[in-house]
Amino acid sequence: MNYLKQLQAFRDYQMFKTELSSGQIALYYALLQINNKCSWIEWFTAANQTLETLSGLSRSGINKNRNVLKQLGLVDFESNGNRKATSYKICVLYNEDSTHNSEHRSTHNSTHNSEHKGTHNSSTLIKQDRNINKTNKDSHDSKPAKRVYEPDDLNLKLANYLLTKIRERNSSIYPTDSKNPPDTQKWANDIRLMHERDARSYDDIKRIIGWCQQDSFWQNNILSASKLRKQFGKLIDKADAPNNFNGNKGGRKPLYDLPY
Numbered sequence: 001m002n003y004l005k006q007l008q009a010f011r012d013y014q015m016f017k018t019e020l021s022s023g024q025i026a027l028y029y030a031l032l033q034i035n036n037k038c039s040w041i042e043w044f045t046a047a048n049q050t051l052e053t054l055s056g057l058s059r060s061g062i063n064k065n066r067n068v069l070k071q072l073g074l075v076d077f078e079s080n081g082n083r084k085a086t087s088y089k090i091c092v093l094y095n096e097d098s099t100h101n102s103e104h105r106s107t108h109n110s111t112h113n114s115e116h117k118g119t120h121n122s123s124t125l126i127k128q129d130r131n132i133n134k135t136n137k138d139s140h141d142s143k144p145a146k147r148v149y150e151p152d153d154l155n156l157k158l159a160n161y162l163l164t165k166i167r168e169r170n171s172s173i174y175p176t177d178s179k180n181p182p183d184t185q186k187w188a189n190d191i192r193l194m195h196e197r198d199a200r201s202y203d204d205i206k207r208i209i210g211w212c213q214q215d216s217f218w219q220n221n222i223l224s225a226s227k228l229r230k231q232f233g234k235l236i237d238k239a240d241a242p243n244n245f246n247g248n249k250g251g252r253k254p255l256y257d258l259p260y
Contacts (some may be wrong), residue, residue, distance in 0.1 A: 001040040001092060006032070009093035010074075018072060023057055024065045026198050030054035031075060032198050036092050056201035103255040149188040155195070158205055159187035159225055165213040166223060173223060188224035194229045204236060211239045 009029065014020055028113075038044040051062050060218050066088075069075045076089040149156040163182060168175055174182055194200045209228065212218040212235055222228050222235070 001035075001088065003032075003036060003040075004096070005094040006090070006092065013074075013093060021065070022192070022196065023055070023061055024068055026055040026199075027051065027057060027065045027224060028061060028069060029199055031088055031090060035088070042091060043087050043089050049084040054199045056195060056203065058170060084194070086260050111185055118142060147189065149185055149192075153188065154202055154224075155188040155191040156184060158191045158202065158209065159184045162187065162205065162209045162213075162228065165209060169213055169219060182224065190225035191230050194225075194232060198229065198232065205232075208232065208235050208239055211235070 014025070031046065033054060034046045034050065035041070035044055048059050048062055051057070052059060055062065056122060057065065066075065066077055073091055074093070075091060078087045080087055133219060148161075163174060167176070191205060194205055195202060205228075212222045212228070215238070216234060218231075218238075222231065228235070
């Protein structure tokens with residue numbers, strides 16, 4: 001399986017075929033990540049605990065969302081018994097010949113037209129090709145509607161949690177009466193990308209927000225969700241290091257109350 005082609009095909013599926021929930025997307029990306037580690041074998045096993053960590057879903061959420069993904073033909077799975085990891089299969093979404101056809105389209109059409117010049121089929125193919133090009137151009141020119149996060153959306157809650165922690169530490173960074181407050185909608189989108197694309201659990205995101213705003217170095221460097229996403233790998237390594245300020249696995253101690 002070609003990882004990049006599969007990702008692009010999945011994004012096209014989301015855009016043009018079926019709107020998926022955040023849980024279904026998170027689970028699909030988690031399965032992709034595991035299959036990538038398994039060198040893209042057709043069937044692979046994944047324990048529920050691993051999927052819970054990567055997707056941020058509960059066990060019931062995993063069961064519910066994987067059934068939907070199977071019904072949509074995105075994945076397949078088979079139970080191996082109550083105490084054994086479930087077997088999964090990622091269904092290929094792209095056409096293996098699509099790249100080859102795209103690269104040789106102009107050569108094929110030129111040969112076809114010269115052999116069948118003036119025929120009805122040649123004219124039809126040319127017309128179809130022009131329509132495809134026009135459709136592709138229109139789709140690239142049009143911009144997708146900007147997503148709006150509602151107040152009860154977990155991504156927006158975590159964005160506001162980050163803003164609150166920054167203000168608690170230094171109220172002059174983002175004054176509440178500022179005429180240009182930070183765009184928490186954009187911050188919420190960065191949080192969503194961390195969860196869906198980077199496979200970060202919401203618990204870990206929340207935990208690292210609390211930790212970085214107590215760390216003497218990182219508190220002055222993490223002042224937005226985009227910076228949090230960019231540095232998340234370093235932050236979680238540092239937070240969970242045995243020699244940090246909290247001692248053994250200090251990033252998990254003390255526990256911070258989640259805003260949900």
